Amino acid sequence: MEKLPKKLQSKIDQRKAENALRALTFKGELVDFSSNDYLGFARSEDISKRASYLIKEVTPINGATGSRLLTGNHKLYGQLEDFLTEHYGSESALVFNSGYDANIGFFSSVPQRGDVVLYDELAHASIRDGIQMGHAKSFKFSHNDIDHLKERILSLRAQSSNESEIYVVTESVFSMDGDSPNLESMAMLCREQNCFLVVDEAHATGIFGQGRDMVSQLGLQKEVFARLITFGKAIGCHGAAVLGSPSLKEYLINFSRSFIYTTALSPHSLATVLAAHQYLKEQGEPVIQTLQENIGFFKSEATRLQLSEKFIQSNSAIHCALVIGNSNVKYMAQQLQSHGFDVKPILSPTVKEGEERLRFCLHAFNSKEEISRVLSLLKNLM
Template sequence: MDKLPEKLLKKLQKREEGNALRQLNITHGLTDFSSNDYLGFASSKSISDRAYELLNEYGEHLNGSTGSRLLTGNSRLIETAERSIAKIHDSPSALIFNSGYAANLGVISCIPQRGDVILYDELVHASIREGIVLSHAKVTKFAHNDLQDLEQKLNLITREPQRECYVITESVFSMDGDIPDLQALVTLCKNYNCRLILDEAHAIGLTQKGLVVSEGLTNQVFARVVTFGKALGCHGAVVLGSEDLRAYLVNYARSFIYSTALSPHSVATIKAAYEHLDSEIGLENIQKLNSNIAILRSYIEKYNISKQFLPSDSAVQAMLIPGNEKVKAISERLYKDGFDVRPIMSPTVPPTKERLRICLHSFNTEAEIESLIKLLAQITL
């Protein structure tokens, strides 16, 4: 078998020398402060059992979908799931994609046209950046969650009748855990006649239906992306918007058109997870998650390490520990003490912004949270 080209081997070597080489690991038996399973749905037997009930109800017994949605992969089950998801999120339509990455890539690569303008938050997810590159639109980034900087950039844009403007950001950021001022952002987009595209991947769990719904902004956001691999504990994503948007994506979103559709079991699990989210247990889990966020913030104050943490009211809490070697060593120490807390190293985040990314869940106990923060204080102070 041919060896990897020398220039690629050198890139791997450079990453290893920087203590930033990514590797696949399996962890068992640790206290989970790492996964995106914010509400514990990934291990819910109720959701699993309901998914099999749905497969029987709809007569879906295939292991795979057999093709793309435009060929043989469409089904009554997936269309029913989309209608119910659209209703839950107060949206005219919903279109399921195979992942959040595929959804962002598909939407952003095909909607902004050559000559249109995109302004995006400098910390948006890699999938958004990939879509922006493929769009061929004119692109400007604005400082993270800085609406004053965004407005200054909007003022510099030469507006022409056929030139559309798109603002792209996230409602909860995956690495910093912070939340933009959505009300002010929507007002700004309206004032400058821009269309807002919002990634809500990490917002479900904080609220039942995402921050756009909870803040009453559903009619003022052009497109929303909600992923199922976080709080819903399964796989896939959905794009929410107008019926015209859905029709356009079916015709032009390449990551939708040229992908085999999700399997019937995946779709049944998505529908079951949404039903569970709307149940008494689901609502209790949301309340418990928000309670645990407040508990963690109180303990970082108690143990005098709040200055090392970024401000966050979400399930993602970031403790800045500059340097790949140092943050990795602290993560390994936590691992030995039974805590699964992953280091986020450069180049995933900029140099000097390396951090421990602590993910909170509804199933974490107060004792686990205090033990983690107490240990971090001992290690880092």
């Protein structure tokens, strides 16, 4: 049937009128300044060979055959979760099918009725969706603003019973800004105020802390209640894990619906995640070093070209230049693409109206020349 219900059609029409309609495109041959493959692992033949070897050796089957609680918990899960626990300096790790699944599974099941979740106003959709699916109250705090967070905690403590738990949620690298909170201050505040700190490390996984994450880099493993690491970005594959205590793991296995009611990951995905982590541990250092050099070079070129003020301050692989208005930002991205550079426009409503931006994702495999050229083009367009 071709006809779409009227209300749906009018939503699509409105998106078109706002120049904000989303559409799928195929990956072209342009220079990659947009994927999350920060370390180039998604294209690594070495990792692919290691993964094939692991599948043959450990689990030569194609599909998981069931959920993890039934028939899907093949041997590679055990190997991978042990590896992750050790590598990220955690007490345990529980693998989920994706970061989205992990966040909805965690936030819908862990905070209870009567508890409160305080989340950064720019927190990822998966965190917000998870909170909405649960029964706890939730409030935003201003982006990366520890003073505002403290105000919120103190006012909640003054009103609520001792039974209520407070969960504080942030990201170590924000996906649409590339910036980071002061995690040390946040951890200290949470310790003083007896709150549970949860850190989404999606865009820091594999990059910071010598191939670990930001919490590891700062030595905060013991201060954090739970960390989310994902494998679809720098790890170059798919899936995610919640890092935390063995009792948190046991709780999630029993109550997290996005963990329980879904077919487990295929052995191939797990083998790739494990192979990528082995590679990261043994040979990752120079690749991470090259990425860090590219980040430094991008920032120094932006300064040289007097573009720094356009960019949101970031030390991560994500750098965003504000270009206000969906039409403007789309036009600029098209111009960069027509010159061979895959830079994506981030439109409202994905970000607030008036905060539309060009999002540059940097990679270890980008050359200095590519970085200089794309920024020179941007300068001309600005």
